[in-house]
Amino acid sequence: MNKLELLSPAGDLQIFKAVVDAGADAVYFGGDLFGARAYAKNFTIEEASEAIKYAHLHGVKAYLTVNTLLKNLEIEGRLYEYLKAYVENGIDAFIVQDFGVFNFIRSFFPDTHVHVSTQCSLCTGYGAKFFENLGAKRIVTAREISIREIEAIHKECPDIEIESFIHGALCVCYSGQCLMSSILGGRSGNRGRCAQPCRLPYEAYDENGKHLNKKGNYILSPKDFCTIKHLPEMIEAGVMSFKIEGRMKQLNYATGVVSVYRKYLDEYLYKGPKNYNVLEEDIQRLLDFGNRSGFTDLYLNKHNGPEMITFEAPSHTKTEGKGVSINTRSKIKVDCRVRAVLGEKFEITFTDKNDNKSISVGNVIEAASKKPTTREDIEKAVSGLGNTIFEMDKLIIDCDNNIFLPVSVIKNSRREAIDKLSAILAGDTIVPKVNDFVPVEFLGNTCVKPTTFVTVSNKEQLEAITAFDCIDRIGVPYSLFEDAINSFDGEVYIYLPTVLREEYISKLTIDDRAAGVIAASYDELGWLSSIGYDYKKIIIDHRLYTFSNRSINSFSALKYSMNCIPYELSIKELKHRDNSHSQMIIYSRIPMMVTANCTVKNTIGCQKKNDRITIVDRKNENMIVQCNCDNCYNVIYNSKKYIAFDMKKELLNLGIKEFRLDFTVEDYKETKEFLRLYVDSFTKNQPFDFKGDYTKGHLRRGVE
Secondary structure, three states: OOOEEEEEOOOOOHHHHHHHHEEEEEEEOOOOOOOOOOOOOOOOOHHHHHHHHHHHOOOOOEEEEEEOOHHHHHHHHHHHHHHHHHOOOOOOEEOOOOOOHHHHHHHHHHOOOEEEEEEHHHOOHHHHHHHHOOOEEEOOOOOOOOOHHHHHHHOOOOOOOEEEEEEEEEOOOOOOOOHHHHHOOOOOOHHHHOOOOOOOOOOEEEEOEEEEEOOEEEEEEEEEEHHHHHHHHHHHOOEOOOOOOOOOOHHHHHHHHHHHHHHHHHHHHHHOHHHHHOOHHHHHHHHHHOEEEEEEHHOOOOOOOOHHHEEEEEEEEOHHHHHOOOOOOOOEEEEEEEOOOOOEEEEEEEEOOOOOOOEEEEOOEEEOOOOOOOHHHHHHHHHOOOOOEEEEEEEEEEEEOOOOOHHHHHHHHHHHHHHHHHHHHHHOOOOOOOOOOOOOOOOOOOOOOOOEEEEEEOOOHHHOOOOOOOOOOOOOOHHHHHHHHOOOOOOEEEEEEOEEEHHHHHHOOOOOOOEEEEEHHHHHHEEEEEEOOHHHHHEEEEHOOOHHHHHHHHHHHOOOOOOOOOOOOOOOHHOOOOOOOOOEEEOOOOOOEEOOHHHHHOOOOOOHHHHHHHEEEEOOOOOEEEEEOOEEEEEEEEEOOOEOHHHHHHHOOOOOOOOOEOOOOOOOHHHHHHHHHHHHHOOOOOOOOOOEEOOOOOOOOOOO
């Protein structure tokens, strides 16, 4: 078993040092760029340098969050120097979401570990193996998966470290799959600026208009996560790093939660699982530090359920300063050996419990002409460690009589040896490899005539598209594949589910008649690799976020031949992106959330019928919640249709290989209507004429 790690967040330098003192084995924090908490205080490089040194002196590791999606100009212009500064200051690992950034670090900073963020929604051993094969040291599991699923990942990938969240706020959406804040308010969760629309009230209605809010209106707001009672099970399942959420939390919360979990991880280590028992008073302490309408541990053993939702206004209740007990980390004990022998060089050696050793060597010792230096003089001068993090344990002095050694020389040698030991513990003597930066060159896009790709979700839509001969290829869920093969003359792709969970892997099959597949997750890429599927027949979906040419090139290097442009890029940014092997969605209902927690089940009950409800926000926007009962998740779609037909001229200049239209909740009539609008705009060159309300997403405004 790997050494267990209690991993704490830190929002500033004071909290960083405090959680180290409170018992954290590692601390994660954000710098002033590219972190998933853009509104946190975050660290300057000077503060980070001090924090990393403080951590390393106490045997604690420091991880930097670089877990947002980056655009071309950010990666090529700022990322290298930013990361290099942290590498040179001894950072232990980077936490990463963006596939291009992942490979950027592996290329230019090969000695620095990469941890794959929970933003990658990893749920299976296939996803873990995908990243392990590319050099990841650790994966952070999706918050939604159970202990049994974690165990399956560990069994599949016993050598990769598994980190899992154990305490703090839960997102209702699979991390990395949320566009709601981005689309509704222009604040992208993938860019660290989430406005938390899930914490707002929503009215819910069934398809007949029946009001469904019997329990309350906060139907997307989960309670806080607390797993303190389940640590032994998680340890046995293979979790080695236990992660507390909360980089925007205050000092009292961070140190208090760390102290409680430190107590119980130690209890497990010293007493074993049979004697593990959590006191109710410690549960209450955790509640007092902060909670959102109580705690939930549901995901550890169940897929979903209403008991994890607040339903009422999710006030983050806390009791300031109530019983925070921190076991401050003791000083580092060192042994000291002094050698002061006539005719030999003066030596002081310090050694810690891990056999880290530092030696200071002085001048040759001469005989005393007047007052000799005594053993007591040496002991007093050497023992002055009060202003350091060290504490003397054993002191051995080998000295002759009648020698002369100025006290100032002894003290200077002591300081030198302590400084050397500090440098060793801080990692200052280790020089990680840094390769020279090589920018990605992009000569620009070439105008081409795109082909047409259409995805459908039901038989009505499939029937509607057969009347249009402009469609070159289609994508369908596996449940529609047989119907599609028999009714459509072109190529048929299988659109794999948005999220792949371990219990549904056995349902995945790829029919040999399929022209290829659309892969929506890293778990699916890993699974496809495991069955030897031809990478050239795989389309990388928009959910895998090829924001930059680094990401595109990273997938291309693995022989994936095509990708789909993400929703959050603007026309201006797409001009810097290589679109020559890309689909671009120009019609859809933007999928804004993908949730394991089933809002349909929580309101009308689970009937396993792919039911649909509508939720209405405070601005009277109507969003459809669609069940996918085949794979047990919900998708929440934007109230407005996303249409880019009136931007034809600009789109054609982007060098896009294929236009894509995604049909999800439309009926037969709507499907035909929008296909006809597409044909009129792109084939017949007619002016775009649509009277309804629609959005162009981020094509004009983009995201920060």
